[in-house]
Amino acid sequence: MSEALVPHVAIVTEIRTETPDVKTFRLEAKDGGKLFEHMPGQCAMLSIPGIGEGMFSITSSPTQGDFKECSIKRCGLLTEALHALEVGDEITIRGPLGKPFPVDTEFKGKNLLFIAGGIGVAPLHSVINYCRAHREDYGTIDILYGSRSMDDLVDFKEMKEEWEPEDGLNLYLTIDRPQEGWEGHVDFVPTYLKELAFAPDKVAIICGPPIMIKFVLANLLEMGFEKTQVYTTLELKMKCGIGKCGRCNIGTKYVCKDGPVFRFDEIDELPNEY
Amino acid sequence: MKKIALSKLNELFAAIAKDTELHLPVNFKGETVFKKWTEGDNYAKDSLKTVKSPKDLFFPQNENISNFRKEGNKFIIDPVELPKSGIVVFGVRGCDEQSFRVLDNVFLAEPVDTFYEARRKNSVIITAACTKPSESCFCKTFGIDPTDPAGDVTTWIVDDNMFFAVKTEKGEAFLAKYADIFTEAEEDDTYRVENVKYLANQIFAKLPLADLTTEGWGGDKTDEKFDDPKWQDLSTACLGCGTCTFVCPTCQCYDIRDYNTGNQIQRSRCWDSCMYKDFTMCAHGTARPTQKERYRQRFMHKLVYYPANNDGMFSCVGCGRCVDKCPVQTNIVKVIKAFGGDKK
Numbered sequence: 001m002s003e004a005l006v007p008h009v010a011i012v013t014e015i016r017t018e019t020p021d022v023k024t025f026r027l028e029a030k031d032g033g034k035l036f037e038h039m040p041g042q043c044a045m046l047s048i049p050g051i052g053e054g055m056f057s058i059t060s061s062p063t064q065g066d067f068k069e070c071s072i073k074r075c076g077l078l079t080e081a082l083h084a085l086e087v088g089d090e091i092t093i094r095g096p097l098g099k100p101f102p103v104d105t106e107f108k109g110k111n112l113l114f115i116a117g118g119i120g121v122a123p124l125h126s127v128i129n130y131c132r133a134h135r136e137d138y139g140t141i142d143i144l145y146g147s148r149s150m151d152d153l154v155d156f157k158e159m160k161e162e163w164e165p166e167d168g169l170n171l172y173l174t175i176d177r178p179q180e181g182w183e184g185h186v187d188f189v190p191t192y193l194k195e196l197a198f199a200p201d202k203v204a205i206i207c208g209p210p211i212m213i214k215f216v217l218a219n220l221l222e223m224g225f226e227k228t229q230v231y232t233t234l235e236l237k238m239k240c241g242i243g244k245c246g247r248c249n250i251g252t253k254y255v256c257k258d259g260p261v262f263r264f265d266e267i268d269e270l271p272n273e274y
Numbered sequence: 275m276k277k278i279a280l281s282k283l284n285e286l287f288a289a290i291a292k293d294t295e296l297h298l299p300v301n302f303k304g305e306t307v308f309k310k311w312t313e314g315d316n317y318a319k320d321s322l323k324t325v326k327s328p329k330d331l332f333f334p335q336n337e338n339i340s341n342f343r344k345e346g347n348k349f350i351i352d353p354v355e356l357p358k359s360g361i362v363v364f365g366v367r368g369c370d371e372q373s374f375r376v377l378d379n380v381f382l383a384e385p386v387d388t389f390y391e392a393r394r395k396n397s398v399i400i401t402a403a404c405t406k407p408s409e410s411c412f413c414k415t416f417g418i419d420p421t422d423p424a425g426d427v428t429t430w431i432v433d434d435n436m437f438f439a440v441k442t443e444k445g446e447a448f449l450a451k452y453a454d455i456f457t458e459a460e461e462d463d464t465y466r467v468e469n470v471k472y473l474a475n476q477i478f479a480k481l482p483l484a485d486l487t488t489e490g491w492g493g494d495k496t497d498e499k500f501d502d503p504k505w506q507d508l509s510t511a512c513l514g515c516g517t518c519t520f521v522c523p524t525c526q527c528y529d530i531r532d533y534n535t536g537n538q539i540q541r542s543r544c545w546d547s548c549m550y551k552d553f554t555m556c557a558h559g560t561a562r563p564t565q566k567e568r569y570r571q572r573f574m575h576k577l578v579y580y581p582a583n584n585d586g587m588f589s590c591v592g593c594g595r596c597v598d599k600c601p602v603q604t605n606i607v608k609v610i611k612a613f614g615g616d617k618k
């Protein structure tokens with residue numbers, strides 16, 4: 001059997017409905033214990049055999065426990081079927097895949113600025129909880145998160161109730177258009193970022209739709225950030241997740257194996273094909 | 275060096291086939307294909323390149339990678355057993371031999387593809403020197419000596435005899451196993467083999483693609499080549515049929531798909547092609563929207579990306595299959611030439 005391509009069975013032990021089209025699934029090993037070790041930013045191939053496999057960020061931090069969580073946006077065949085799962089159902093999982101964020105090296109001792117849009121918060125969620133668990137290793141934590149509407153803010157409850165009250169952690173939420181019942185900020189993420197005018201003494205970690213990433217990066221550079229201070233994750237179609245099926249390369253790099261986490265100066269060296 | 279009369283080859287094949295699966299080129303409907311040898315098959319000794327390369331002996335076009343059964347809401351994974359290890363592949367040309375090493379760099383790199391590894395590990399590769407190349411051959415461009423190819427054992431045909439030279443320990447053990455079928459070559463046999471090589475090299479030097487070079491290509495050429503407007507012209511004719519990738523000995527892209535057979539779910543992998551439109555299609559579209567990007571990917575991978583990740587080794591072996599088979603005659607030779615890789 002080819003270990004790298006053959007998954008493990010995992011059992012769904014909790015399902016949280018985050019937004020109308022995003023659910024978070026908690027997955028655990030069938031016989032207890034850990035499915036595998038992972039670090040923030042790494043991914044896993046989830047599958048319902050018979051339907052197919054798909055790549056998803058592991059949104060839980062290893063500091064949270066033995067389980068793995070994935071926040072999944074319903075958008076096609078597999079994700080539709082995943083959304084139909086119930087607690088107690090089994091699926092399969094293989095991982096960890098890809099390189100994690102450099103949480104124990106390049107991020108250590110730094111002020112961190114997280115900027116996310118929509119489901120893009122998924123990979124950052126793991127980093128944020130990891131940094132919260134090792135609070136003394138990091139400086140201030142600023143989180144700027146936006147979505148289309150109030151209902152599309154993933155992890156809203158956890159952010160408000162658990163993250164926001166913490167010292168040294170600032171949460172800035174925004175939605176694209178005004179909405180009844182929303183008293184917070186209204187604007188697109190890149191615009192709000194400019195308004196917040198963060199000092200460039202931080203490491204910035206961005207994740208979201210490609211268009212948001214583009215404008216956020218431009219604004220960060222304008223604010224005095226260097227590309228070497230800014231990280232993101234890339235997303236391309238994937239099948240094997242281990243750099244062999246030939247599907248996810250950008251020039252000489254395979255996003256599944258050399259990424260999905262990249263620093264912007266590294267991205268600059270890639271040809272423009274993502 | 276050992277020798278054997280061509281008339282005794284089937285005796286050798288029968289002896290090998292008794293111990294191990296033996297694959298070699300045979301004639302089939304006017305073409306040549308690699309086939310598992312059984313009594314009555316004749317080695318197509320004059321054939322040059324099989325229609326498809328022998329890569330599917332190690333990386334089959336379709337293979338099962340895991341099986342699942344569903345019981346209620348539970349899944350049971352039925353592991354697929356590793357393929358039997360160790361076959362003998364006979365009559366491999368120098369280009370195809372090098373292609374195995376190109377594939378090794380992908381499939382044997384961590385994490386090892388255990389299916390490929392199992393097939394490849396104890397296999398013996400017996401190569402056949404080329405003496406009558408075709409006009410589409412350009413293996414020498416990639417550092418291959420077709421008149422003395424690598425492999426575990428190399429063979430030459432001189433008149434009515436086949437000569438065998440050992441290249442590796444595995445090859446040594448192989449020849450030792452069938453020692454009683456061979457006779458020892460004599461001193462003037464060595465001369466005769468050298469003569470055949472010499473004559474073959476003279477033919478190679480006159481091939482239409484003899485002057486094709488990889489100059490200007492290599493791992494550090496992404497920036498220089500990627501945005502070159504020539505890709506547009508080169509790719510205009512390409513139909514995106516994928517033929518070039520399927521006949522290519524080094525193309526390694528695959529897809530993974532599930533099939534429900536009724537009794538169980540089979541997850542299999544099959545060859546795929548970067549020339550196909552849906553290869554990279556995903557929710558937010560694709561970064562390779564036209565055939566230009568897909569065409570560029572195929573050739574940049576062979577001549578730039580692969581060398582960047584594999585110590586300069588190219589992932590084309592100059593077999594010329596894509597040159598012969600592309601329905602619209604657009605191929606890697608045209609690409610190399612368009613960028614100036616022709617000394618003439």
Ligand SMILES: Cc1cc2nc3c(=O)[nH]c(=O)nc-3n(C[C@H](O)[C@H](O)[C@H](O)COP(=O)(O)OP(=O)(O)OC[C@H]3O[C@@H](n4cnc5c(N)ncnc54)[C@H](O)[C@@H]3O)c2cc1C
Pocket residue numbers: 043052053054055056057058070071072073074075076077078079080119122123234235236237238260555556557558559
């Ligand atoms: C590194 C990485 C991390 C990801 N993390 C997350 C995550 O945390 N949460 C999440 O909801 N999604 C994530 N995705 C996207 C997720 O893999 C796809 O949305 C999912 O595979 C779609 O499967 P489907 O069968 O539902 O869609 P399909 O029925 O296959 O297709 C629906 C649409 O999605 C497209 N699609 C198929 N596969 C992919 C793919 N791999 N990436 C993008 N689009 C695809 C199809 O082409 C089609 O347009 C990630 C993708 C990658 C590569």
Ligand code: SF4
Pocket residue numbers: 518521522523524525576589590591592593594595596597606
């Ligand atoms: S690209 Fe063409 S010539 Fe090169 S190895 Fe593949 S089929 Fe042969």
Ligand code: SF4
Pocket residue numbers: 511512513514515516517518519549599600601602603604605
């Ligand atoms: S280069 Fe030729 S063989 Fe290859 S996909 Fe294009 S048309 Fe088909």
Ligand code: FES
Pocket residue numbers: 237238239240241242243244245246247248249254255256257
């Ligand atoms: S997903 Fe197969 S190479 Fe990246």
